[in-house]
Amino acid sequence: MSSDAPPDPYDNPVAFGQRVQIYRNRRGMTREQLAGLLGHHASWVKKVETGSIGMPRLPEILRIAEVLRVRRLNDLVGDVGAEPHTDLFLGPGHDRLPAVRAALSAYPAPGTREAPTKAYLRAALDAAWAARHGAPNHREIIGRLLPGLLRDAQLGVRQADTASDRRAALALQAETFFLAQFFVAYQPDPSLLWRVAERGMVAAQESEDLHVIGVAAWLAAQAHRDSGPGHYDEADELVMQALRLLEPGLPDAPLDVQAITGALRAEAGITAAKRRDTGTAWGWWDRAGGVSRQLPADYFHRVTSFGRAVMGAHGVTVAVELRAGRESVRQANQAETDAIPSRPRRARHRIEQARAYYLDGQRETALAALEQAHAAAPETIRYNGYARSIVLEETASRVPERRQRASRLAVDIGMLAA
Structure with a gap:
């Protein structure tokens, strides 16, 4: 390895702040971007990375891990003694x-x-x-x-x-x-x-096939967006290319082409929300809703789950990604979860509701939403990083009831041994 290669964050001697900086750079994020997603000033991130301040408390560490999409807690904090690795944002396989x-x-x-x-x-x-x-x-x-x-x-x-x-x-x-x-x-x-x-x-x-091309773009855009802020532009470009192909024929298009067009608009809104571009995010969400209202009331797209029933779920995700606590709770409370016909999509929506309640400080309600997600589709929550993050944090809660509920969930989703 060349002498100017970045250090490997798996090496034990690398300090916490250095690990944060390494993962931030690997995600293509500036200090300002990371700080914005964490609700801090860029100077705070600099102090963490340079070691001017000590390692934050567990809730802050978990938020950093969530934003940087770090797979294991130990990858961020180092191997402390002989403690086992704790998986976070990728499922167990x-x-x-x-x-x-x-x-x-x-x-x-x-x-x-x-x-x-x-x-x-x-x-x-x-x-x-x-x-x-x-x-x-x-x-x-x-x-x-x-x-x-x-x-x-x-x-x-x-x-x-x-x-x-x-x-x-x-x-x-x-x-x-x-x-x-x-x-x-x-x-x-x-x-x-x-x-x-x-x-x-x-x-x-x-x-x-126009519909198939649209679905491929929808899935590929998600893969790019999940790779971090450095790939948001690629996600947007894929969506825009697909929309330029599909939208001219939208008035006379088959239902599946209309639906994938709506799903692509919703994806553009979620990416904008991750950028904290409030007006653009809600604008795309509203345009997606316009498509959904043209579909039959019971229409359900078999790949994207797009339809009228899922628009409330998209609204929750947009608000959560914008870090709008009150609005995310408002969206969570008014979304008709039971109307979503897909069990995994319904479970994912429950997880997004949990994120909304957690963002607003309603931790008991967030745990209840995760329990509902587990009841709907255990394999969805088992592989969801946001859910695992909330559960892991609440297993260390000072409130005994929350700690016990989180511990039961941790066992149920395979994070802790029974």
Whole structure:
């Protein structure tokens, strides 16, 4: 390693402040950006990084870890004695992840078997999406289905006889990658997530299917945004390119194209909220709502969950990312959670509600929302970094009841041994 290479934050001698600076730089953030997200002045961040002030208390450390998307608490604070690593923002790794990874890396030999019909693969994908939205253990089910779906979709593309058949097969293959991206997200293999996102985008573009291209852009934009502020511009550019493609034909577009257009607008709002651009964030949210009101009342997009029922959930996320405590609670209180037909999306909304209540200092209500999230879809909260952060912080609460509730949740979601 060259002498001017940045230090590795895993090395024990690296102080807490240095680790903060390393991770901040890796995320492409300025001190001003980090300070804004933490509710401090840039001078405070400088004092932390230079060691002018000591290591903050646990709640502040957890907020720093959340913003910097640090996977393990020990990666930020160092290995204190012989304490075990505490996972934070990436899930523990699903038992079926190795099989899914192997399927994504496999290239079956030509002629090994005949590809299933497009009608068969379409029905199989429909069943997989229904299972994802309806099952509390959705990752287990999808992880079991994905290896076969990935293999069948690949065979369909390779054995297509005409250009038209190939485009149709590519659209189906892109959709299997979309399903895979939901499975691999927030698991301890970021490179696999990017591989899936890129393959989905390539297959979508080659399919020339407007709806599929829109979904690929929606998922890829999320992957960029989750990589940190240094990648917000890429997320926005993907969304804007897709909207420029979709919006001219919106008045006469099929329902699925209308829905992905609305979902993309909502994503633009969330990215703007992460930038603390209040007017732009709510403007995009309102434009997304305009699309949702043109859809049938019970419409539900099988990939993005977009529809009228989810707009309240998007409102909570926008307010939370803007760090608007009162507004986030107002949005959380008025959102109709039970109207969201997808169990994992409903659980994710409960987690966003918990973030809103926590931001407003309503910690008991936040824990109650997390308990509801666990009841709706245990595998969603198990892999959600925000939920794990709140639970971990509350296990150290000075209030016995909160500490006990958080400890039970920590056991339930696999953070602590029973």
